[in-house]
Amino acid sequence: METFTGVTCPFCGCLCDDIEVTVEKGNIVKVKNGCAYSLTKYLNCNRDRITTPLIRENDKQVVVELPAAIERAAKILSDAEYPVLYGWSSTSAEAIGLGIELAEEVGGAIDNTTSVCHGPTTEALQELGLPGCTLGQVKNRADLIIYWGSNPLQSHLRHMSRYTIGAEGRWRKSRDDRTLVVVDVRRTYTARVADYFIQVEPNRDYELITALRMALRHEEIEQERVAGVPVEDIEELADLMMSCEFGALFYGLGLTMSSGKNRNIDAAISLVRDLNRWTKFVMIPMRGHFNVNGANIVFLWHTGYPFAIDFSHGYPIYAPGATSAVDILSRGESDAALIISSDPAANFPRRAVENLFKNPLIVIDPHRTVTSMRADVVIPSAFVGIECEGTAYRMDGVPIKMRGIAEPPKGVLPDEEILKGILTEIRRLKRGG
Amino acid sequence: MELLITNAIVYDPANGIDGEKIDIAVKDGRIVETSELKDAKVLDASGLVAMPGGVDIHAHIAGPKVNKGRLLRPEDHLRMINRRREGLRPIVGYTIPTTFTTGYWYASMGYTTVMEPATPPLETRHTHEELNDTPIIDKACFPVVDSNWFVLEYLKEGDIQGCSAYLAWLLRSVKGYALKLVSPGSEEAWGWGEGLKGIDDPVPYFDITPREIIRGLHAVNKLLKLPSPIHIHCNDLGSPGNYRVTLDTMRCVEDLSERDRPSLHIVHIQFNAYAGSGWGDLSSGASELAKYMNSHSHVTADLGQVLFEDTTTMTADGPWQYVLHRLSGNKWVNHDVEAETGGGIVPYEYRRRNYVNAIQWSIGLEFALMVKDPWKLCLTTDHPNGGPFIEYPRIMTWLLSSKAREAALARINRRARRKSSLGSIDREYSLYELAIVTRAAPARILGLEGKGHLGIGADADVSLYKLNPYIMDLSKDYKRVREALRRAAYTIKGGEIVAIDGEALNTTYGKTYWVDVEVPEREEERVKRDLNEKFERYYSVKLENYPIEERDLRFPSPLHIRGEGI
Ligand code: SF4
Numbered sequence: 001m002e003t004f005t006g007v008t009c010p011f012c013g014c015l016c017d018d019i020e021v022t023v024e025k026g027n028i029v030k031v032k033n034g035c036a037y038s039l040t041k042y043l044n045c046n047r048d049r050i051t052t053p054l055i056r057e058n059d060k061q062v063v064v065e066l067p068a069a070i071e072r073a074a075k076i077l078s079d080a081e082y083p084v085l086y087g088w089s090s091t092s093a094e095a096i097g098l099g100i101e102l103a104e105e106v107g108g109a110i111d112n113t114t115s116v117c118h119g120p121t122t123e124a125l126q127e128l129g130l131p132g133c134t135l136g137q138v139k140n141r142a143d144l145i146i147y148w149g150s151n152p153l154q155s156h157l158r159h160m161s162r163y164t165i166g167a168e169g170r171w172r173k174s175r176d177d178r179t180l181v182v183v184d185v186r187r188t189y190t191a192r193v194a195d196y197f198i199q200v201e202p203n204r205d206y207e208l209i210t211a212l213r214m215a216l217r218h219e220e221i222e223q224e225r226v227a228g229v230p231v232e233d234i235e236e237l238a239d240l241m242m243s244c245e246f247g248a249l250f251y252g253l254g255l256t257m258s259s260g261k262n263r264n265i266d267a268a269i270s271l272v273r274d275l276n277r278w279t280k281f282v283m284i285p286m287r288g289h290f291n292v293n294g295a296n297i298v299f300l301w302h303t304g305y306p307f308a309i310d311f312s313h314g315y316p317i318y319a320p321g322a323t324s325a326v327d328i329l330s331r332g333e334s335d336a337a338l339i340i341s342s343d344p345a346a347n348f349p350r351r352a353v354e355n356l357f358k359n360p361l362i363v364i365d366p367h368r369t370v371t372s373m374r375a376d377v378v379i380p381s382a383f384v385g386i387e388c389e390g391t392a393y394r395m396d397g398v399p400i401k402m403r404g405i406a407e408p409p410k411g412v413l414p415d416e417e418i419l420k421g422i423l424t425e426i427r428r429l430k431r432g433g
Numbered sequence: 434m435e436l437l438i439t440n441a442i443v444y445d446p447a448n449g450i451d452g453e454k455i456d457i458a459v460k461d462g463r464i465v466e467t468s469e470l471k472d473a474k475v476l477d478a479s480g481l482v483a484m485p486g487g488v489d490i491h492a493h494i495a496g497p498k499v500n501k502g503r504l505l506r507p508e509d510h511l512r513m514i515n516r517r518r519e520g521l522r523p524i525v526g527y528t529i530p531t532t533f534t535t536g537y538w539y540a541s542m543g544y545t546t547v548m549e550p551a552t553p554p555l556e557t558r559h560t561h562e563e564l565n566d567t568p569i570i571d572k573a574c575f576p577v578v579d580s581n582w583f584v585l586e587y588l589k590e591g592d593i594q595g596c597s598a599y600l601a602w603l604l605r606s607v608k609g610y611a612l613k614l615v616s617p618g619s620e621e622a623w624g625w626g627e628g629l630k631g632i633d634d635p636v637p638y639f640d641i642t643p644r645e646i647i648r649g650l651h652a653v654n655k656l657l658k659l660p661s662p663i664h665i666h667c668n669d670l671g672s673p674g675n676y677r678v679t680l681d682t683m684r685c686v687e688d689l690s691e692r693d694r695p696s697l698h699i700v701h702i703q704f705n706a707y708a709g710s711g712w713g714d715l716s717s718g719a720s721e722l723a724k725y726m727n728s729h730s731h732v733t734a735d736l737g738q739v740l741f742e743d744t745t746t747m748t749a750d751g752p753w754q755y756v757l758h759r760l761s762g763n764k765w766v767n768h769d770v771e772a773e774t775g776g777g778i779v780p781y782e783y784r785r786r787n788y789v790n791a792i793q794w795s796i797g798l799e800f801a802l803m804v805k806d807p808w809k810l811c812l813t814t815d816h817p818n819g820g821p822f823i824e825y826p827r828i829m830t831w832l833l834s835s836k837a838r839e840a841a842l843a844r845i846n847r848r849a850r851r852k853s854s855l856g857s858i859d860r861e862y863s864l865y866e867l868a869i870v871t872r873a874a875p876a877r878i879l880g881l882e883g884k885g886h887l888g889i890g891a892d893a894d895v896s897l898y899k900l901n902p903y904i905m906d907l908s909k910d911y912k913r914v915r916e917a918l919r920r921a922a923y924t925i926k927g928g929e930i931v932a933i934d935g936e937a938l939n940t941t942y943g944k945t946y947w948v949d950v951e952v953p954e955r956e957e958e959r960v961k962r963d964l965n966e967k968f969e970r971y972y973s974v975k976l977e978n979y980p981i982e983e984r985d986l987r988f989p990s991p992l993h994i995r996g997e998g999i
Contacts, residue, residue, distance in 0.1 A: 006975040017978045093562060104517055126507050129764035129778070134555065136771025136973035141624060163973060170971065171638075245625065273765070276755065280626035282767070300503045301495075301532045301563050304510035304525045314516030315523040318507060391558060397497055397768070399558040400978055401985075 001029070004405045009038045010090070010385030013287035013395035014156050014163075026407030028386070035157035042386065048368045050380040051409040061378065066411065070418070073338070073377045074425035076360040080336035082312055083108035086325040087342030089289035092390020092402065095415035096291075096298040099340065100309075102423050105430075107312050109334070111325035112295035113288075113342060114307040119320055120256040121285045122296070122306050124265035131272050133282045134396045135162075137246075140169035141280075144244035146181045148268070149205065149254020150286045153189035159286070160190075164248070179240065183208070184254060198237060201228035203259035209267040212238050216274055242278045249283040256285075287395035290385070294393035329355045338362040340415060341381070345371035364418055381415050382408035390416065434928055435460045435470045441478035441897060444868040445485060447877070447886030451865045452902060457483060459893040462927040466889060476930075480901050481922050484868045485885050486545030486894025490875035491664075491700050491735050492816035494535045495567060496552045496560030496574070498747045498776045501766050502529040502817070505778055506745055520939045528745045528817040536568030537937035538823050543896025543921035545943070546876070546884050549574040550613055550664060550700065551749050553770040554581070555972070557607040558981050564945055565987040569931050571884075571892075571943035573610035575664055576603060577749050577774040579646050580621035582971055583963070585639045588649035596649060597656045597999050598956035599963070606980035608947040608989065611661040611879070612654055615749040616668050617643035620775040628752035632668055632681050643668050644685050651686045651696060657950045657996045660880025662696045662733070667705040671753050676718025679705040683725055683732050690731035698878055701737020701815035703797035712789050716852060717796045723803035733878050734804075735811035738797035738828050739790065740820030743782040748818065751775035772971040783820070791849030798831055798838065799853070802860045807869040811878065826918035829871070830911040832862040837911035864902055881946070893928040896921045944990035952996045 001024045008017040021042060022030035031042045053069035054061040064072075077083050085103050088096050089112050096112075103110035114122060138145070145164045152159040160166050165178050172178055182194040183205075191197040200208050204227035211226040215238035221231050241247055249272055255264050268283065275281035287293050296306035303309050305318035308325075321327060325344070328334050329352035336359050345353050346369065356371070363375040372378045382388040385402030393399050408414075413421075436459040443455050458467040493499050503510070506529060513534075515524035522533040530538065539547055552560040552574045560574050578584050578600065587596035600612065618636040619629045625637055632643040647665065654663045667682045669675040683697065690696045699705070708718040726732050748754060751767060754777025758765035761781055769775040783790040797819070804810050812829070816822040830837040835858075842855055850856075862870075876885020883892040899917045900907075907914055920935025931938055968976040983989045 006977040008978065017975050097566065101522075104522065122504070125504060125766075127764065129505055129758075129766040131765065131767040133767070133769035133775075134771045134973065136555075136971070137624065137769050139973055140771060140971070168970070276626060280624070282769070296504070297500055297559070298562075300500050301566060302522070304503050304529075304531055305507060306504055311523075315514050316510075316525060318510075391562060393559070397501075397559070398556060398974065399562070400974060401558065401981075 004403070007405060008385055008392065008400050008402050009034055010290045010383065010392070010402055011037050011041045012156050012290055013293060014159050015290055015392055015394040015400050016158050016162060017400055021405055023406050028406050037157060045366070045383055045386055049366060049409060050368050050372065050378060051412060053380065054378040056376040066413070069377050069379050070421040070425055073362045073379065074422050074429060076336050076362060076377065077106045077338065077422065078426045078429050080106065080108065080360070082334050083336040083338065084325050084328055084334040085110040085338045086344060087340035088112040088295040089292035090341040090384070091291065091415045092384045092392065093291070093294045093298050094390050095419055096295055097302060098416060098419040098423060100299065100302045102419060103309070104311050105423060105426055107314065109310040109312070109323055109325065109328055111309070112299065112307045113292055114296055115320060115324035115326065116347070117253060117288055117292070118256055118285050119307065120262035120265050123262040123320065124269055128266060128269045130269060131276060131282050132284055132396065134398055135284070135394070137282070138248045139163050139167040141171055141246040142248040143172060143177060144179050144181070144240060144247040146183065146247070146249045147190055148183040148249060148251040149258065150250055150252025151184065151188040151190045152286065155252065156286055181237065181240070196237065198229055198233060204228065205255055205258055205264050206260040206267050208234070209264070209271050213271050213274055216242060241275055241281070244279055247275065247279065247281040249281070250286050251283065252286040284396050291392040293395055293397065294391065297393050297397070326352050334359065336360045338364070339371050340364045343369040343371050345369070345374065364415060379418050380409070380412045381418060382412050384415065388414035435473035436476060436925070436928060437467065437470055437473040438476045438478050438483060438895065441481050441483035442902065443483045443887065444864050445887040446865055446869045446873040448888045457887055457895060459925070459928045462893050464887055464889055464891045464893050476923065478897050480899070481897040482864060482900040482902070483895055483897050484543070485872045485887050485891070486896055486924070486926060487543050487871050488875040488879070488881070488885050489539070489544055489547040489813065489822065490811045490879060491550045491813045492547055492822050493549065493551065493747055494547060494816070495532060495549050495563035497556045498768065498778060499529060500563065501768060502745045502747050502778045505764060505766055506780060509745065521937060522940060528742070528821045532563050532567040533940065536570055540569040540924045540926065540932040540937045541921065541935040542823070542825065542919060543898065543924050544570065545894040545924065545926045546571045546881065548572065548610070548879065551575060551577050551615060552607070552609070553577060553749070553774045553776070554603060554607045555770050555773055555974070557609065558985065561608060561945065561981060561986055568940045568942055569926055569937060571946065573946040575611045575613035576607050576609040577613045577615050578603070578650065579614035579617040580619070580774050582772040585621065585636065585641055588645060589639060589641045593649060593652050593656065594956060594999055595959060595963070597653045597996060598952045598960045600653055601657055601950040601952045601996060602960050604948050604950065608945065608981050608983070608986060610946050610948055611659060612650055612663050614647065614650060614663055614665040615774065616666055616670055616753065617646040619668065620749060620751055620769070623751035623775050624769055629668060631678050632685060647682060647685055648689065651689055655696065656999055658994050659948060660992060661878060662698045664698045664700050666700050666748065666750060670704050670750055671756065673707050673709040673711050673715050676706050676708055676721055679722055680725060683729070687729070687731065693730045695733045695878060696731050699732060699734040701813060701818065702734040702800060703737040703739060703793065703819065704815070706796050706800055715789050715792050717792065717799055717854065719796045719800035720803055723800055726809055727805050733809045735813040736797050736801055737813055737815040737819050739783050739793045740814060740824050740827060741783050741785045741790070741794065742820040742824065743780070744817050744820050745778065746781045746818045747776065747778040749774050749776045751777050754779050757781065771973060785845050788846045788849050791845035792852065794845065795849065795853040795855050799855055799858065801832055802858045807866045808874045808877065810870050811875040812870045826915045829867055829918050830915045833867060833914060834908040834911040835859050835861055836908050861908055864907070893925060895925040897923040942987050944988045945986045946990050946992060948994055949991045950994045950996045952999050956999055
């Protein structure tokens with residue numbers, strides 16, 4: 001039996017790196033410090049597991065050896081005119097880099113899950129920038145914490161205890177040293193522990209932010225309520241924001257995916273920019289998958305763009321809305337797909353899923369998923385951060401090494417090895433080897 | 434592999450070779466005696482100039498802020514595009530190119546070594562991942578340490594020993610090469626949205642001044658026997674009148690320095706060479722700074738030349754980036770890093786017809802022409818801050834040719850032209866001097882013994898250009914010279930030909946240098962105790978997850994040093 005300390009949790013964008021995991025004969029038997037999601041991920045990592053490669057033959061998935069599955073996957077990708085490579089948010093930075101090389105090699109499109117979550121954040125950032133910082137800055141300095149359209153007590157369970165109101169920092173020792181504000185459409189769990197809860201009417205965040213910006217400039221707001229919020233409350237919040245020493249705004253899909261999308265984020269960025277005239281203020285998006293930020297980051301240094309990249313011309317073309325996986329699939333343009341550690345069949349629109357299933361489909365995943373059940377090639381993979389190592393990037397951009405502490409099922413390889421295999425095979429096929 | 438380069442006109446200032454026709458023999462990646470070759474491939478370099486591979490001492494090419502720059506500027510990636518070719522990745526970007534583009538482009542200009550001069554230690558794993566993906570060139574990165582809490586606390590206590598042992602640990606942990614100071618102390622102040630003025634303003638809560646930080650780190654650098662001096666981005670960067678702060682900075686370590694041994698490297702000095710009291714009367718402080726450097730031997734500088742380009746500014750100097758954002762109204766990224774440093778990114782266009790920009794342009798060149806000893810100077814633009822590195826050949830021709838300068842001067846803002854002293858300077862660099870500021874001096878300042886020269890045992894990094902100083906008039910023919918410098922006829926890296934006629938041939942990878950300083954065990958133990966006690970209070974990650982292992986670098990090349998006197 002061996003206990004590993006300082007293990008990084010491969011579940012959400014908090015990337016808590018203080019997990020203690022006890023392993024016995026290659027299996028995880030005990031987990032300390034992790035939240036409920038973390039425990040489930042570690043302790044159930046062998047549930048619903050695929051352990052052998054599968055290839056579809058006559059409408060049935062049959063077990064094959066790994067080289068045969070890799071060959072088949074390579075053949076599908078190199079025969080395709082316009083394959084889509086999607087997922088990438090729950091694997092290592094190293095695997096993501098190889099994925100991009102693969103997309104270049106086959107002239108396909110590559111996209112990560114950002115296009116269905118924080119895409120608007122990215123677009124707004126490209127317009128305006130983003131005043132941000134690492135989470136430790138917040139832990140040490142912030143006396144005002146705002147969660148907007150985000151409910152960490154259900155989505156990022158340790159975010160508050162590790163980085164915000166529950167954290168002990170250099171200048172903020174206890175809960176009393178910080179004010180917590182929650183802005184949301186309903187009284188969430190997080191709202192219940194807040195010092196101020198602002199209930200905004202659904203899809204009216206943009207108006208509320210605009211009113212806040214007016215209040216900052218002491219402009220008269222003529223209505224009694226904006227977006228369902230009494231003007232006095234708005235003015236009080238504006239005061240709170242201006243008079244704090246260090247404010248931090250965390251925002252989630254409640255803001256990025258409510259009506260207005262990137263315009264909401266535009267407004268939020270402008271608000272935080274304005275606030276920097278009076279005090280220090282930052283904002284950080286609450287990223288979901290543990291390495292979705294890593295996917296953006298690796299895409300950027302390889303191609304210049306964070307997601308939704310089309311290589312059909314031999315260089316990257318970035319046009320979210322046209323080159324994102326959902327759009328390509330919905331228009332029925334692709335003729336093959338590789339899905340890695342993601343389950344689009346469970347959450348993409350119907351038309352997109354139909355097209356995904358109509359064409360040859362490769363899935364690389366540790367688990368059986370809705371998508372993998374209909375795939376032509378299924379390659380089981382090891383869990384990054386549990387069974388193999390690799391780098392991940394926290395929601396604030398801090399890179400953290402994930403470790404391999406347990407054994408993957410026999411014969412199951414890391415994503416990195418599988419992708420290298422496919423890439424080598426494609427190059428061999430191309431050179432007519 | 435063996436290679437014999439014959440008939441080239443060689444400029445190798447470190448060995449006193451000034452335009453002589455000599456053969457260069459290469460074996461197993463190094464320069465050897467010709468007699469050592471048995472079965473060499475011969476490269477006839479008739480009519481070509483040979484120099485050691487170019488060395489860039491200061492270019493932001495990799496890491497968190499460069500990558501945020503890429504994110505911020507999708508429009509930049511449309512400025513240069515090239516489809517992928519066999520063995521090469523696509524070319525994308527201009528002022529913030531992809532890592533692959535960066536490697537290919539440096540090679541295409543005959544550069545083979547580049548330093549990433551500012552990495553936040555906590556995020557340096559990211560910097561190394563990008564450097565790992567930067568082809569062809571050798572490289573290294575400098576952790577930013579001037580607002581680091583451990584450093585501030587050790588120095589406040591006057592504990593130079595402790596600070597040295599800590600920084601030895603830090604350099605080893607993040608695989609860094611030199612110590613970088615960015616507007617000393619001001620990133621910590623910026624954590625509260627504040628800035629510092631000059632070098633005697635105390636850092637809030639830490640009660641230590643930039644002067645004390647600079648002197649302390651100067652002493653640490655010496656104690657650790659690091660190969661390169663401290664690299665300092667001076668306080669008050671970008672403000673009119675700041676040349677005085679730069680002088681203060683140079684002076685503040687005068688008494689600690691040994692004669693004839695550079696111990697302070699001022700980075701992108703152009704941005705810190707401003708006289709005047711405001712933007713309206715901005716003028717040049719270049720002559721004052723050059724005068725000081727001409728009469729003192731402890732300071733070297735790189736240029737930070739401005740080009741008339743739409744570029745992307747990025748620095749760990751958070752307060753300055755905020756000022757620039759407010760001045761220009763342009764988009765702004767800020768990124769503060771806990772217990773360490775900060776950073777900001779703002780796109781910015783330098784315009785010829787803008788008075789301030791034209792003065793900035795002039796200051797850089799004046800300074801380069803007024804510093805008498807080229808060994809004290811390195812050519813940079815603070816890429817991409819002053820302009821993208823791919824435009825270096827423009828600056829080279831401005832140094833080589835007064836005609837090139839006149840042509841440029843004729844097109845700038847009129848008031849700036851009247852004010853500029855550039856027109857009255859007729860000095861022209863020789864190719865020998867050019868080889869110093871682009872190769873020999875940076876390599877020497879960096880302490881990279883195998884770089885910047887072509888003596889026996891040097892790394893076989895050679896660049897050949899279609900230039901013939903015996904036939905061409907470098908001054909008159911500056912346009913041809915520029916073209917020749919832009920597209921090296923051959924770039925040889927570690928004995929292999931990596932680019933021909935300005936085109937990279939393949940995606941191979943160079944080394945990453947880092948320094949491994951051994952300190953006495955008792956000091957190491959003490960630092961470990963301090964780290965155990967404080968690290969997790971300061972940071973949001975565990976101490977054990979902070980260090981980067983050597984196997985995380987593609988081709989690590991450690992320099993082992995015994996720290997002395999610690
Ligand atoms: S908050 Fe997220 S990263 Fe932290 S333990 Fe829970 S699931 Fe893992």
